[in-house]
Amino acid sequence: MSIQFVEIPWRERTVRIEHEFLSPAQRVEAGAPLIVFLHEGLGSRSMWRDFPQRLCDAVGAPGLVYSRPGYGRSTPRAADEHWGLDFMHRQADEVLPALLDALDVPRPVWLFGHSDGGSIALLHAAHQPQRVAGAVVLAPHIRVEAFGLASIRAARVAYETTELRSRLSRHHDDVDSAFWGWNDIWLHPDFPTWNIEAELPAIACPLLAVQGLDDPYGTLEQIRGIARARPSTTRAPTELLELPACGHDPQRDQPDALIAAVQAFMARHR
Template structure:
């Protein structure tokens, strides 16, 4: 199905969110909601969500967060605050689910979340904040603390954006590429953001979780997913060799096999 727009309330205004349903006719199958990375969008996922849903015989929902893709752009003078991922998880995502009739007792039922990078962190916050509102999570290269490695390579990405054709390449996926890039880059390099820390929330994770990290991840170390397991020991860890920050691009088959097994194992009517 082509992408559509839905209007939701956020930050005392109305914004439009780009979204796309995958295989919606599979009404009796689990729904997987895909949460993109810090520079991602519906189109930046490419074909992975569709292939994943076909492999597991799932329904899917892919969407672009505020400021990304074809969703309402962030005004250039508006700066993300250190709590921007908390606000996405606790305000924007519930509003989107309300608008699309997703959740307990609703038309599309309770979802699974699959989040990448910033999207993985948002999935963790949502799961800890609304434990009855989802069936489980898969997080790919999530952040739970700000590491020096992350800051160093995000600073390097800023220079790449200024010096190469990265702006043009990202512009294929975002209506306002300057808004998307600088919103992400500025907050991650803000000194105040160094204190950002999800660890106090993680003991609130009650759902089944799969946390995935590449051994060659340039934006985070294994301390990220190992920290999740320390506070939420029901979380299964998957460490992938020959894999960087994007397991769905670098190791799609291994990720798909593990995540489908994870969902099917923890979905009662599929056992």
């Protein structure tokens, strides 16, 4: 299906959300839930490239890919809009539910989130457990590490001095909206206090957490912290996948290994 737009109410205005539904190459397996893809802090629908389609084909499930407000072809941030420390909570608790309602998406769904999108997936699964059948999170953030903040500072320098802005502009109608919305809040002096570990025990679905060993934005403690905060149970297992030769983007650095792992995980727990 081609790219579409839907309007949702958010932050006392109406925002337009760019989205695309994906169908697997083969017939959808019986009972296969929709997989909702949640992009990274500088991502968009288009920046996933062909990975969502490849995963949907492999697991025999439909997918939904969208750009959050401020990203891609979705409504940019307003000129005076500054995100708060709760910006990922607001995406999890307000934007995602409003989008799924506007699109009449049956619940429960599977969530597939990367980086900030992984944190949003964890928060949505914790706050609305009855609406989530399972979750896969890549390079999620559950706390702020000085290690990662150094890379975010380096990204700011790269945006101002290299071709990074030009490359990102291919994926965002308002590239400054996307970059500064993300970078400003992550480098806010109060943001090091951000932490969602206390919320993770409420997650009631199967959860696969993935981390690259060479990720410049987070250490293995991000996913190992998930396992400590939310111990595995028979009905709601927590599984970890630590990928060598992999940076912040497992879907680009190790796509085949990632797809195989997700396919096996969903087969066991769907």
